[in-house]
Amino acid sequence: MGLTSKSTGLSLLKNKYNIDKDDKDMIVIALAGNPNTGKSTLFNTLTGLNQHTGNWPGKTVCNAKGTFKYRDKEFLLVDLPGTYSLLANSVEEEIARDFICFENPDITIVITDATCLERNLNLVLQVMEITDRVIVCLNLMDEAKRKGISIDIEKLESRLGVPVIPTVARDNKGIDKLLETIYKMINGNIEANPYRLKYSDEIESIVEKIEPILEESLGSKYNTRWLALRLIDGDKAIFNSIDNILKENSV
Amino acid sequence: MELVSKSFVSYKIRKHEIPLNELPVGKKARIKMLSKNILPRRRLLDLGLIPNTIVKTERISPSGNPIAYNIRGAIIALRKEEIENVIVEILD
Numbered sequence: 567m568g569l570t571s572k573s574t575g576l577s578l579l580k581n582k583y584n585i586d587k588d589d590k591d592m593i594v595i596a597l598a599g600n601p602n603t604g605k606s607t608l609f610n611t612l613t614g615l616n617q618h619t620g621n622w623p624g625k626t627v628c629n630a631k632g633t634f635k636y637r638d639k640e641f642l643l644v645d646l647p648g649t650y651s652l653l654a655n656s657v658e659e660e661i662a663r664d665f666i667c668f669e670n671p672d673i674t675i676v677i678t679d680a681t682c683l684e685r686n687l688n689l690v691l692q693v694m695e696i697t698d699r700v701i702v703c704l705n706l707m708d709e710a711k712r713k714g715i716s717i718d719i720e721k722l723e724s725r726l727g728v729p730v731i732p733t734v735a736r737d738n739k740g741i742d743k744l745l746e747t748i749y750k751m752i753n754g755n756i757e758a759n760p761y762r763l764k765y766s767d768e769i770e771s772i773v774e775k776i777e778p779i780l781e782e783s784l785g786s787k788y789n790t791r792w793l794a795l796r797l798i799d800g801d802k803a804i805f806n807s808i809d810n811i812l813k814e815n816s817v
Numbered sequence: 818m819e820l821v822s823k824s825f826v827s828y829k830i831r832k833h834e835i836p837l838n839e840l841p842v843g844k845k846a847r848i849k850m851l852s853k854n855i856l857p858r859r860r861l862l863d864l865g866l867i868p869n870t871i872v873k874t875e876r877i878s879p880s881g882n883p884i885a886y887n888i889r890g891a892i893i894a895l896r897k898e899e900i901e902n903v904i905v906e907i908l909d
Contacts, residue, residue, distance in 0.1 A: 650860075650863040650864060651859070651860075653859055653863065655857070655859060655860050681890065682889060682890030682891045684889050685864075685865045685888070685889040685890060685891055688863060688865070
């Protein structure tokens with residue numbers, strides 16, 4: 567039996583997120599970020615006229631997807647709803663979280679507002695807990711400059727352990743560098759080593775107990791450490807998501 | 818006037834400490850604690866209301882609810898019910 571679209575999870579992509587991954591070489595990039603940081607601006611800049619919007623089934627929240635080409639690769643860009651956090655307490659957060667966690671986008675770009683970077687880093691850390699392949703995009707650099715804010719990008723990069731790219735999406739600035747970074751990361755030329763949060767010994771020891779159980783029933787496709795942490799959180803929404811995976815797997 | 822809601826009787830409010838919704842316009846305060854019982858606790862933390870954060874009341878809507886605060890560089894309007902269990906210490 568070959569790889570059917572069901573076994574590779576592509577059917578889920580199509581059914582749940584209205585994404586048609588027709589080309590297997592298509593690289594999926596998720597755009598996450600706080601509200602009003604310029605996700606859609608960046609989205610439009612990258613995709614040009616290719617964008618078209620789609621609905622998350624059963625939800626009133628819209629997501630946009632579009633394609634673009636860079637060098638020899640084709641990319642599928644998914645614009646996720648703006649959120650402050652992934653520890654879902656709203657539909658938007660749930661969508662963003664489920665996409666990053668369960669759809670395994672090849673790269674997740676977190677767009678941050680350089681004028682109030684501090685409050686954006688919460689989401690960056692949360693995304694980095696789920697996936698290694700993260701690029702942080704420091705948008706609105708022009709406004710930050712006007713406000714007299716200067717950011718030590720190299721230091722931020724070394725502390726976070728992922729590439730940090732300053733941009734002004736509105737004026738097309740920094741986009742080339744962003745594309746180049748995406749390309750390098752896909753080809754494995756950039757080794758991201760994201761900063762990992764360590765929890766208290768008590769929590770870590772519980773995680774160690776839960777993780778193998780999760781891995782056994784879900785497989786190694788998902789970030790079981792993160793799922794274990796959410797279970798400890800008592801996050802009810804994650805129970806449903808895990809339930810769905812188990813159902814998918816048993817089909 | 819009742820300063821302490823029933824949900825966290827255990828916390829003793831000290832001098833200079835008030836619920837965030839009573840912070841006058843233009844005043845700054847340092848967050849002391851968020852009651853464990855309040856429902857949107859996680860949400861408030863995500864918005865940047867973490868203990869020791871300094872917040873400033875920017876303006877109050879005509880009806881007194883919601884109130885806009887400057888939290889870590891962004892102005893965010895919050896409902897009174899959401900923040901009456903956030904205890905702050907008035908600065909200056």
